Structures are given as C-alpha cells and as structure tokens.
Amino acid sequence: MPDFATLRSHAARLADTPVARLLQDEPERARALSLRVGPLYANFARQRYDGAALDALYALADDAGFARAMRRLLDGETVNATEGRAALHSALRGDASTAPFARECSAQAAQARVRMRTLVEAVVASGVTDVVSVGIGGSDLGPRLVADALAQPDARVRVHFLSNVDGNAARRTLAGLDPAKTAAILISKTFGTQETLLNGAIVRDWLGDDARVYAVSANVERAAAFGIAPERILPMWDWVGGRYSLWSAVGFPIALAIGMDRFEALLAGAAELDAHAANASPRENLAILHALTALWNRNALGLATQAVLPYDERLRLLPNYLQQLVMESLGKSARLDGVPLAEDTVPVWWGGPGTDTQHSFFQALHQGTQVVPADFIGVVRSEDGFEGNHRALLANLLAQTEALANGQSSDDPHRAYAGNRPSTLLLLDALTPQSLGMLIALYEHSVYLQSVAWGINAFDQFGVELGKQVANRLLPALEGKAEADDPVTRALLAEIASRG
C-alpha cells in the first residue's frame, strides 16, 4: 500500500505555510510547476505542496507502480478485475500498444469507424434535419458534452439528447421536431437500460418509420429484437467501459454534429495524450501530476470535494461529464482484493461554468469553512468574435485563481479572505477537437492513476445496481399489484395513491 501517512506528515509540516508564502520562497515556482502537452498547458503552482511534499508524492507514484499500471491499461490487460475485462478506450483512438489483443481491438474500432462514416454520410444525405440521441450515463454524457462543445452553427443536422426517464424530457425533446425529417439513435452498451428502452420506444413510435432508427450497442441481438436492422446497428464491445466510450460508435451523434473528420481529430488528440501519459517521465507527465495533486488534496489535506470550473461556455457540460467519469470510477470503498480501504477515495465533484458561478457559489469558495480545491479551465483564443468579452472572461479566470490563493487580510472579519485555497489551471490554446480530446483523456488517465494508488477498480460500477433492482421491484407496487416490503416506502406509496 502506498505511503499516505508520509503525505500527511508533509501536510502537517506545511500547515502554516500558505501558497502565497510558497510562491514567495520559490521564485521559480510558477514556471517549475507547469507542464505543456501540445495545445494543453497546466499550472499547479497554486497547489499546497512544496518540493519535499512533491518528492513524497512521486515516491508514492513509484510505489504504486504508476508506469507499470499505465502499460497494463494500454496493453489491454484485465484492469477491470471484478468483471474480468480490459478497459481499452485507448484502442478506440490509436495504437498505443503492440500487445496482440490491444492491436486486435484497435483494428475492430477502425473497422467500426469506416461503417460509422458511411452511416454519417447516409444520414446527412437523407435530408434529415434533426437527430435524437437516446441514451443515459456513459451513453449520453460524453457525446452530449463534445457535441455541445464543438457545435457548429452551420451543422447540417441538429443533434438533440434524450436521457431522463421522465416523460417530460421526451415531450420537450420532440416538441417542434418533424417526425418525417428526424432520425433516432438508441445508444446503450447493454441495450437493457430502462430509461433508454422506454424513451427509445417513444421516439421509435413517434417517428413511425423504423428505417430512420439506428443503434449503438454491444448487444446486437437485443437491438435487433427492438426492431433495428443490423445494417443500422454500430458495435460496442465489453472491453470498453460505458463512461469511457465516447471515442467509439457511441460518438455517432458527435460525428453527426461536427462531421466525421473532426470526430477523428478528437480521437487523435486523445491518442496524443495516451502517448504522453505512457511515455513521459513521471516529473514531465501531466496525467501523473494531475493524479498526484488529487491524492494530495484528498488524502493529505483531507479535502472532501473538488470543483471543476470551465471558463468557457462551450465547456459548460464538462462538470456533468466529469461527475460520472470521476465519481462512478472512484466512488469505491473496497480494494481490488476485497479488503476495505483505510483511505478516503473520491471527493464529491461538482462545478459549473465561469463567470456565471462567480455569482452563485463562489462566495463559499472564498469565505466558506470548507476549502474546495478547484480545476479552472480556460481557453486562450476564443474565436467568438467578441474580443472585449473574451478579455473579461480571461481576466475573471486569472483573478479568481489569484484571489482564492492569496486572499486578502482585513480588520473586519466579514471582509477578510483567508486565501490558501488551492487550484490548478488548465489552459487550452484554442478549443478544437484535438485539444478537447486531450483534455478528456487527461482526466481519464488521472482517474485511472488515482484508482491505482488506492488499489481500487476504476472500471466497475456495482454501486448503481441496488437502486435499479429496488425500482424494478416497486413497479408492480405502483400499479397496485403488489405490496412494498419497506414500511416507509409502503407509506409513501399510499400517499402517492391517495393523490394520484
């Protein structure tokens, strides 16, 4: 087990040394704690570690076997041990491995992309103006984020996303669409997800024409049984985790929204980050420093939440996407060997876009009793045509990271800012398919390395099963055909029945 106690002793030693002091004492800090990978720059100078603490963190990376673990991932070894599977999202976007299984998977992914390109062209050529993408969780959040971030005003088809089982979501999504000019894609790795099957049936019936219904699934039989013709089903595989799947045919809506070439540029950006994460030495490795910073804030400083604050409207869905990526991957309390963990794992991830959130929850970030470490994300060139706005956006981004770190003293406690609130700044040269691919892949690898340090499986999600099972048992109770076992649920069902 990596040595978290040593990290805590460094945190105790630094308890009275705020970030502002570290910056004063280490004139090179701003430069020394920055890294660049292509268009992605990162600055960690406002984190609360010093050189000795960083040495301890890199020693932990070594003890935990980060480099070996990265190889195991990319080579397609069974990193998802509880389900006996690989997690080869890297094979969806490049050739990061010479291992035969990983190469075979890359080849399958490339073949699927050829089919996907043909289907994208067919949909665009068919005169369809709108596409409804039906999926949830990993079959929704990634495509939704990327399609929204890279949306083009002159796109030939508009893509809409439908996830929630609440019928209001279907009603709102379909309102204003013309069934004769709309296609649907049902995305579900298992093709057994309640929300997607119910919403998929609504959209299929509303369309009234099966010829415009497509599917992406690892379960072709179930998709076919739903009435979707095999030539309109794109594949998924059990060696890809749902929340790591936007690089596969799950990205079909992305390719429809931004074009297949730009979708492939997104993959190329992620592949570049894969190569960096696998090959850069630990001290030059952005995925490693990002992961170590997360471990420092969680296990050395004991900080229980983490904010993600994109200063770019186009990245407004990044916090939602990262909530699943990070919290479904790392929200575990048993180690791979089944032993309960002695350390805390994932903090609560939350956030929202700046500058909006400055006017909502930033008060608490500056003066609340909980210190919340934050990832700020900015874009140097906005290309939105409003330069004055963009300068204001960047000024706010820089100001917030500075104010949180440095604080400001005052004789009036109500007007004092304690400062010493850590943040990382991630800066993209521009928001392009390539840079966005890199950014997402950075988070994927950081999450994986954190799981390695904790000895947990980042690729299962058994925690979501129980609620689904209980919901299925309660369906007949809601129809009045059965009784619930739980006394509170029974009382609630009676209340609902009396008002329904």
Ligand SMILES: O=P(O)(O)OC[C@H]1O[C@H](O)[C@H](O)[C@@H](O)[C@@H]1O
């Ligand atoms: O793609 P599907 O099989 O429909 O799964 C959709 C989602 O539902 C599950 O409950 C999991 O929590 C997610 O990891 C998954 O992405």
